[in-house]
Amino acid sequence: MRFASFFDEVSRAFRDRTAFFKLVVIMAGASGGGLVAYADARSDLDLASSHGPTKKKVVILGTGWAGTSFLRNLDSSLYDVQVISPRNYFAFTPLLPSVTCGTVEARSIVEPIRNIMRKKKGEIKFWEAECFKIDPANKRVHCRYTTAPNSGWTDEFLVNYDYLVIAIGARANTFNIPGVEENCHFLKEVEDAQKIRRSVMDCFERASLPNLDEDERKKNLHFVIVGGGPTGVEFAAELHDFVSEDLSKLYPSVYGLVKIEVIEAGEHILTMFDKRISRFAEEKFQRDGIDLKTGFRVVKVSEKEITMASKSTGEFSEPYGMAVWSTGIGTRPVIVDFMKQIGQGNRRVLATDEWLRVCGCDGIYAVGDCASISQRKVVEDIAEIFRIADKDNSGTLTVKEIQDVLEDFCMRYPQLELYLKSKRMSSILELLKDSKGDATKEAIEVDIEEFRKALTDVDSQVKTLPATAQVAAQQGSYLARCFNKMKDTEEHPEGPLRFRGSGRHQFRPFRYKHFGQFAPLGGEQAAAQLPGDWISIGHSSQWLWYSVYASKQVSWRTRLLVISDWTKRFIFGRDSSCM
Amino acid sequence: MRFASFFDEVSRAFRDRTAFFKLVVIMAGASGGGLVAYADARSDLDLASSHGPTKKKVVILGTGWAGTSFLRNLDSSLYDVQVISPRNYFAFTPLLPSVTCGTVEARSIVEPIRNIMRKKKGEIKFWEAECFKIDPANKRVHCRYTTAPNSGWTDEFLVNYDYLVIAIGARANTFNIPGVEENCHFLKEVEDAQKIRRSVMDCFERASLPNLDEDERKKNLHFVIVGGGPTGVEFAAELHDFVSEDLSKLYPSVYGLVKIEVIEAGEHILTMFDKRISRFAEEKFQRDGIDLKTGFRVVKVSEKEITMASKSTGEFSEPYGMAVWSTGIGTRPVIVDFMKQIGQGNRRVLATDEWLRVCGCDGIYAVGDCASISQRKVVEDIAEIFRIADKDNSGTLTVKEIQDVLEDFCMRYPQLELYLKSKRMSSILELLKDSKGDATKEAIEVDIEEFRKALTDVDSQVKTLPATAQVAAQQGSYLARCFNKMKDTEEHPEGPLRFRGSGRHQFRPFRYKHFGQFAPLGGEQAAAQLPGDWISIGHSSQWLWYSVYASKQVSWRTRLLVISDWTKRFIFGRDSSCM
Ligand SMILES: Cc1cc2nc3c(=O)[nH]c(=O)nc-3n(C[C@H](O)[C@H](O)[C@H](O)COP(=O)(O)OP(=O)(O)OC[C@H]3O[C@@H](n4cnc5c(N)ncnc54)[C@H](O)[C@@H]3O)c2cc1C
């Protein structure tokens, strides 16, 4: 350790002063050749890079799943890298609901971004600031540093880029329902989780005060969760466990008055999961005494009451103690503004192509929750595909001709593969055969109209990817790989044939690999939906799930912290201090 | 575990419904005799206590060192106990400076008060509220519940008492110096420490921003600590370690600009310690590059500058990044108001007698930092002491007469013992002999004037106790013991003779036992001042110190948490996330 830091010291001195010869002499005397060679090598590298052609500037906005995954996987010696984010840490969001009740501590699920930077080659810069304007015309971003609310200190600055990687995630969506912003908690950031934790304890302390009647106590202990998605459901489950396992002992006199209620506009909760999981969760909540209001829309939230409506009941209000709003995500203002500038003003979400390049710009990429891939449709390109495939210009495609472009075709239009799978067909030939009716496999030959007809429905399989950590992380590492191979692939492109245009695409398009999804339901119960329609429901351990999840993104440090938190909880229960 | 909670269930059902016979029958059938006997015994006890003479109401204000120590040691089955405090936890303040830099986590140094209550007999009530008025005339306190600043929820209520134990500690003292309240951090509460931690990180992030010149960076990294007492010194040391051990690696480009400065109005820091310790600390700070400004008074603090003055320099200002104010303690407003009501309006601190009873009230006690013991002077009582001792009314005291009251005399006026010790005398007889000059020990006989003359200087040894956790904790447990023995001692008083009045005092007066004081100075260095002028300086481990300190007040839970924090820091360093 000491030696390594001496090393660092020395090589820094080297870079700083470039007193190359002096140092070589001193060190050769002091420490022998090995060390010199090392320092030498380092300094050569540094010299080369600082005197050589200047590196391209890569600016990363955001330190969430997508941004951090990009940063981790990027060969940072190739670029001049700057990271901009209002948070100087990465947060492992799947454990956020556990922070709300102290099952896990906030600090255990965050990793300082500078820890990550330190382990990488080259000098990476981090600015703790928020980007409030993207200026694609001048290739720069406007940033603002904001300290704690009461300090009044703000500062703005500009950062130029050659490549911009937007990974700023999404904001909580209130659908502009009145009073939500002011009166509800959200669960997006670590601070949100900490606030919720304090608020839960406050509700219990408030309900325990001497001068309240029973109705007031009940009101204080009425916890409302709006939104039956995974986050809302998991928070409800965590809260239920916290109340029944820990708070029941500490607040015996009011514990019986607690009511946890989940309000969901749809007919069921967890609709993004398989029906069996959704049903299982609903039944478990019923057994736990969690009140499930499906088919209810919240229309207003005041300081004391929450107003909702359903078809059968009409509008009515309920007093509540604390409300958590978790109904999905929306686009951040800075992205809305950016979209207007680049002609995407009429879209709901920022669109990228399959290489994660923002449509309509140059050198700007977007990954994670802040953008959505707009998959090119087969129908739009059918004539071009046909033209390229029809090498002999015969006006028909033979089996051989089709097979020659098949790999590129599937790579460029992944919906084709999905479509075949959905039809339980093994290849495009089967599809064409099926569409033509009688012809035998070998003899098949299609003209453009037949080709178009056979592929009509293929685009129905275009799917938007879910806004999950898995997608964001995969996009980040995919993009980093592209950046790492930028030089190589200029000469040796590795992507599919360009059907519109000539040659090949520089890279393969992004492809998402789904590893399954997990829904913790409290009381050590959980449901998992794995690829290929596998479902697993029951008594599962969060440990297992976490170890799968954590495998890539999370450092050993945070892993140990989380495990030590679980151990603490196991031994001592959760902490109930209001802080 | 399950069995125990079934037990609790059952016995609660018992108490709630008093369906005594029904339950006995059911349970005898269901579970056999052992269980019934237990529930029976519990319920008898409960019945006795709720149907017997109503218990006296003890109200405790505050859950700090004094209040918690009182609560822990009180036999709570004897009283109807209510605890009122704005914090529902006890905080182990000696580790607060470590929280400012993340050496220890905030949650590891707090213990939920309800955890403590749960382990005690009888039903203790806790109200999370602040007492804003004490009303001794009507024997009640006015309380206010205040939630998080933005909720706007406040509620007031009244609590009656038979005995009131005031243990609300002190507030930070700004000496009304302009701008201190608004611009400085304090270090009294857990939240303060958390804010400081965030603020330190903010300063580093701010200093790293791209658009600053070197002066601005330096300003942001200028940390000012006002006050060279143990808290200020320890914070400075912690900050220095944090910066040099962790932040230097994460912020290599700005690390060199950091300046830590301690401003102290007196000539030295740590003046409450032995000179050798004070000197050692000053030298260590010098070696560490901590800037020590002794003999400087701060006269104003603005948002950007701190203004100070010394005899030699006159007034001047310095830009700063963050300032921590730690110059001692003052009286809380509610106590100031209370003092006015009970005729103590012209005093600086609330006075109690040697039994910790607030002077001028009935049934009100004060412990810890919020009060100070006003030790009765010997001179004031000299005639009465003489009268009581002179059993034969001869007008002179013989050796025998003196020896008969000696124990009571020393117990009532501890300054006597201290005075003898300071003069290196072994008994009062030596003192009298010394004062009379010639007489031999056996023949000694003194009249009132000789007695008065000999004792003239004794009161110079009256000392106010320091505002420390040790004093507060000892006062709390002393008072609890008195409460526990209240009944017994009414008939069999255990205190010294009443020199003014007749009979004996019900209890012995409070006596403080000093176990030494510890000053962590950073870098695993520490100084300890032990009783009897022992001093120990050098490379000490905080572990040892903590294990001594923690021995009584702290649960196994928090002890393990602290140790696990230290282990984490040892392995991974401190966390640098801004949160
Ligand atoms: C409570 C909760 C639980 C979840 N559980 C799961 C789960 O179990 N599994 C799963 O797959 N997914 C889960 N998700 C979803 C997952 O967290 C998101 O899909 C993922 O975080 C998206 O990654 P991202 O990088 O796009 O955005 P984020 O992770 O949100 O990161 C956005 C980053 O951008 C920064 N930023 C914001 N505004 C600006 C700005 N103006 N300028 C610069 N930077 C900015 C933010 O500070 C942040 O660092 C959960 C989400 C939540 C809220």
Ligand SMILES: Cc1cc2nc3c(=O)[nH]c(=O)nc-3n(C[C@H](O)[C@H](O)[C@H](O)COP(=O)(O)OP(=O)(O)OC[C@H]3O[C@@H](n4cnc5c(N)ncnc54)[C@H](O)[C@@H]3O)c2cc1C
């Ligand atoms: C940073 C720091 C480090 C320290 N280190 C040491 C050390 O190493 N060794 C040592 O001996 N001492 C140390 N001390 C001093 C020690 O903490 C105090 O002497 C001790 O806390 C005093 O105990 P207390 O119970 O009187 O007050 P506190 O511990 O301050 O407790 C006061 C209690 O009253 C509550 N309260 C406040 N206002 C009201 C109200 N209006 N109504 C009801 N309740 C109220 C508070 O919430 C709190 O619970 C340190 C102090 C600090 C701040």
